[in-house]
Amino acid sequence: PKGPAAVERVGATEFSAVAGTQFAERPRVRVKDGQGRGVKGVKVTFEVRGATGASFEGGVKKVTVSTAADGVATAPALGAGTRTGSFTLRAAVPGQDLGAVDFKASVTAPQADELARTTDGPLEAGKGAEFAEPVEVKASKGGKAVAGVAVSATLADTEGGPFFKGADGKPVHVLEGLKTGADGVLRLPELYAGDTAGTFSLTLKADGGGTLTVKLTVKG
Structure with a gap:
């Protein structure tokens, strides 16, 4: 018989992409007849x-493609989205009792190995000023x-030293859950000098190991 008799995985079984990007590789399956030859023109569904x-493009979770001359069907481009974690991509031939082929896929958080200031001007303020x-x-x-990288900002918790303000207006020395924008840039909230003159430090850390410590000067 020349009709579809089996569907099998071709190539990689697991795929990974960083949140906000597209998967570089695409899952593939081959539809074979009873003699192991590829069958052309068979419809195959790929489902997230x-x-x-x-x-897939347009935000859809399920698409249908046809096998090529060699019996291979390739999934369309798959966007990772912004949610991290694992999921399954399943390939099957609708209307045929050939079973399904599952691929493991994962979306990882963006990471940065370097943080750098976008300007090089001194960070200075008078006592009690912004x-x-x-x-x-x-x-x-x-x-x-890298867009969407989680960054933390920590001020040395020195009495009378610089601080951020929380939602309640009270001094805050640690900010968590900050994220870079589409251009990889992060601008911190307003920073205030305390009532003590001197030199202080602000340390920023990004997922992926990027670290930067900047000097803050409060003038008397």
Whole structure:
């Protein structure tokens, strides 16, 4: 018989992508007849299954493609979405009792191995004043800007030293859950000088190991 008799995986079984990007590789399956030859023109569905933001173009979770002359069907481009975690991509031949082929896929958080200020001006303020120049940094990995990287900012908890303000207006020395924008840049909230003159430090850490410590000067 020349009709479909089996569907099998071709190539990789697991795929990974960083949140906000596309998967570099695409799952593939081959539909074979009873003699092991590829069958052309067979419809194959690829379906995203599980709690994930990953989707095909247009935000759809399920697409149908046809096998090529060699019997191979390749999934369309798959966007990772912004939600991290694992999910399954299932390939099957609708209307045929050939079973399904599952691929494991995962979406990982963006990471940066370097943080650098976007300007090089001194960060100075008078006692009790707001720092005029904002602290702005760019996150990168391998020299390329990275969007959506989680960054923390920690001020040395020195009495009378610089501080951020929380939602209640009270001094805060640690900020968590900050994220870089689409251009890889993060601008910190307003920074205030305390009532003590001197030199202080602000340390920023990004997921992926990027670390930067900047000097803050409060003038008397």
